[in-house]
Amino acid sequence: MATVGPWICDVCHMEIRDISKCYVVWRYGEAEGYHDFNIIHQRPLCDNRPEYTVSLPVTDFLGPDGLAHLLSFLSEGPVRNLNPGASSPMPLSDPDGFVDFIRRVQTPGYEYARCRYHDSDVRASYAGATEFHPYTQAAIKKLLAAESE
Numbered sequence: 001m002a003t004v005g006p007w008i009c010d011v012c013h014m015e016i017r018d019i020s021k022c023y024v025v026w027r028y029g030e031a032e033g034y035h036d037f038n039i040i041h042q043r044p045l046c047d048n049r050p051e052y053t054v055s056l057p058v059t060d061f062l063g064p065d066g067l068a069h070l071l072s073f074l075s076e077g078p079v080r081n082l083n084p085g086a087s088s089p090m091p092l093s094d095p096d097g098f099v100d101f102i103r104r105v106q107t108p109g110y111e112y113a114r115c116r117y118h119d120s121d122v123r124a125s126y127a128g129a130t131e132f133h134p135y136t137q138a139a140i141k142k143l144l145a146a147e148s149e
């Protein structure tokens with residue numbers, strides 16, 4: 001469990017086996033900024049919602065350079081901030097949704113673990129957990145191992 005993916009398409013709910021056909025789409029609204037990040041198959045059946053006006057290949061969000069890209073949504077960082085008149089990052093109206101997206105592309109095992117977080121047994125087992133413990137590699141590994149038993 002050292003790598004991220006494969007992903008489950010947010011439209012058809014099938015696994016995306018070909019990473020070259022795996023895209024991230026999201027919406028932009030003047031009031032909301034960027035929001036509603038979805039991971040989808042790049043094919044007519046799944047990529048047919050005109051309200052999702054922004055898209056990039058999932059590979060743009062993987063690894064250390066992908067993390068650099070993701071973090072630029074939150075802060076443009078010290079280099080750009082040195083430029084007078086530099087714009088601020090686009091506001092994100094749904095930080096929980098954005099963090100879920102970050103975990104999907106950066107945290108190994110999270111894609112399948114997240115399918116279980118609403119199950120009552122999993123919720124009960126995490127009652128009293130810290131904010132980050134359920135998303136650690138040890139917790140995700142334990143959850144996925146229990147599922148395959």
Ligand SMILES: [Zn+2]
Binds near residue numbers: 012013014040041046
């Ligand atoms: Zn799909």
